[in-house]
Amino acid sequence: MQWFADRRFLIIALIFLLLTWVMFVTSRERESEGKVEYFFNTAMAPLESIFNYCGMVLHDSWKTVTRLAQLKVENDLLRKEIERLKTRQLTLEQLQKENEELRQAAGFVKAQTHEMVAAEVISVNPGNWSRTLTINRGKNDGLKKNMAVISPKGVVGRILEVRDYTAEVILLTDPRDGNYIGGMVKRTQNMAIVTGGGEYLGECTVRPAVDNFFSDLKENDIIITAATSDLFPRGIPIGRVVKVSYGPNKMVAKAILRPAVKFNQLRTVFVIKRKDDSAEPFTESSAIIPPGGE
């Protein structure tokens, strides 16, 4: 040890010289790196790879965590936005539907020459076996029992009971005894009687008004109100024939009719206070009843 201590300045100077030499040597581009460098670099490479990998994993994880937090905030905002837009869309669709209905109703009223009162449907009969609905017009609006009730799509029914501010409308489909309308097969002009109730709920039965059988009646025939009706103006669609039943002589004895009006979605109806017999028959485009009817 004493030997090193006595020669320490010399050793330091040698180290400086050595380092300077190394600097000079390594500062230039060499054909290949030295063995020492090669050894350490090779030995360190796997360790460095592991550290690099761990670092990347940690970095990526952290990035993912921060991104997720950011995404959650964005997601929450987008969800709120979607909800808001959905609500807005629903409102707009509702308004559009109302608008179309009001336009249709306005056009319908304009085209009619009958004295009519528009009424809103307040409620539907809570029971399943009677088919009536309540409207927001009554005696105070001049309504009377048995007045015809129609909509732009066709026949709804007639006034069954009148109160001061409301009235009960018996629908075309109510099956009780005595609920019938005089009708006519549009294609053949054959007279018919339409009574409430059919095979299933929401249907009516069509029978011939004069004979026991129809001379000619087919499925998809449209039945309209007849000119002989005391209550209804002529030519208003009642519904479409969906099934015919043959008698023993292979002629149609009765038929099942699906009404032109979808009753559970009715909002506005028109009560005919005084019908105008000179008026043109009902020519509303909505008289085209879809094959499914209700």
Add this chain to the structure above:
Amino acid sequence: MRFVMLAVTVSLAVAVQSTWLAKIDLPGYVKPDLILILAIAYGLYHGFYKGAIFGLIAGLFMDVLSGGIVGIGALAKMTAGFSAGLLQKIIFRDNLLVPVLAAFLGTVIFEAFNLLMHISFHANYRFDLLFISAILPMAVYNSLLAPLLYYFLLKMEKFLADREA
């Protein structure tokens, strides 16, 4: 207090039935009968005597509002409340499956009775077709809603019991 709460419940049920439920396009063209479910639930909870009275009054109220033949619904619902009340002692009334089954069977039996009564008053209906196309769907809807109404009734009874205690 009990009477007021029951009256409000029945009125709300009828209002819901004739507005919201009536606007839903359900298969069978029928709507659930909340009053029948309530009559059955009340009978299950309180026994045949109170069940019958509740069914009678609620059914009568609905008949009057329906504008149809008054009494058929009242009779059907009174019998439903009474019959459900007979089950009170043999079933575990806190089990929510009980009202489901009771509502299904009650709807099938008493709506069939209701329909037959309407037909006997010359309504233009066909029993066989309507039993399948209207009564069975109605039974399904009623049994689905029964636990909800039964739970509501249990809560109301608990509230009334706490108040009386």
